[in-house]
Amino acid sequence: INDIEFNFWAVLEAHRELVDCNLLLANEWAHHYKLDEISLSMARAKLGTRLDLFLVAFERYVSSSPGSLSALGVKDAKAHFFSPMYEQHFEYRLCCKLRNYAAHKLTAGQGIYVERSREPADGLVEISVSARMTVSELLGYKDISAALKQDLKAVRNAGRNYINLSKVTRKVCELVWTIHSSLRDGPFQVEADTRSKFEIYKLSWQRIQESQKMDAQLSAQ
Numbered sequence: 001i002n003d004i005e006f007n008f009w010a011v012l013e014a015h016r017e018l019v020d021c022n023l024l025l026a027n028e029w030a031h032h033y034k035l036d037e038i039s040l041s042m043a044r045a046k047l048g049t050r051l052d053l054f055l056v057a058f059e060r061y062v063s064s065s066p067g068s069l070s071a072l073g074v075k076d077a078k079a080h081f082f083s084p085m086y087e088q089h090f091e092y093r094l095c096c097k098l099r100n101y102a103a104h105k106l107t108a109g110q111g112i113y114v115e116r117s118r119e120p121a122d123g124l125v126e127i128s129v130s131a132r133m134t135v136s137e138l139l140g141y142k143d144i145s146a147a148l149k150q151d152l153k154a155v156r157n158a159g160r161n162y163i164n165l166s167k168v169t170r171k172v173c174e175l176v177w178t179i180h181s182s183l184r185d186g187p188f189q190v191e192a193d194t195r196s197k198f199e200i201y202k203l204s205w206q207r208i209q210e211s212q213k214m215d216a217q218l219s220a221q
Contacts, residue, residue: 001072010061011061012176022131027127040114044114055102077183090151091175092172097145101138101143112132113134
């Protein structure tokens with residue numbers, strides 16, 4: 001149970017670090033409107049590293065949780081909680097298949113474009129930064145699966161030439177939260193049952209000890 005909880009919070013923490021990185025870069029851009037190429041390269045590397053950490057945490061959670069739940073007596077967890085998310089959401093499928101790409105490309109900032117915007121909001125200028133990748137960049141990676149290529153071609157056919165990775169990770173984080181909220185009742189019920197059985201065992205053991213002590217005292221008399 002602790003492993004499942006740890007892996008869940010690791011996903012949320014990795015996403016928080018990615019958001020913090022976006023905010024820090026936006027703050028830098030607010031003070032230095034014209035960033036040079038070196039600064040942009042460093043920004044890409046920072047975002048890439050945090051994207052990779054998020055994907056590592058996500059992969060650990062979705063790959064290890066079904067087995068841990070099965071060991072706790074929660075059967076078919078993958079079919080009930082994880083597979084529907086994979087089938088229904090492109091963002092979830094993308095993050096499931098993006099791990100190898102991230103390990104080879106994203107950590108070095110390759111393929112990442114820093115999208116910066118200055119939008120007026122209530123008389124102020126709102127500055128934001130997010131990471132994006134072109135669809136063609138992902139399609140050109142040799143180790144991308146055929147199924148994911150079909151998804152990406154569908155995205156391109158819909159008129160979208162890039163994928164906003166900041167939005168993708170936010171959506172996946174929401175989906176992980178939904179999964180965990182749905183499945184956590186099972187492990188906690190197992191924990192409650194275990195504690196209850198332990199209390200019964202402990203009480204029974206105390207009674208045996210008291211009985212043996214009483215027998216010893218009677219024998220001595």
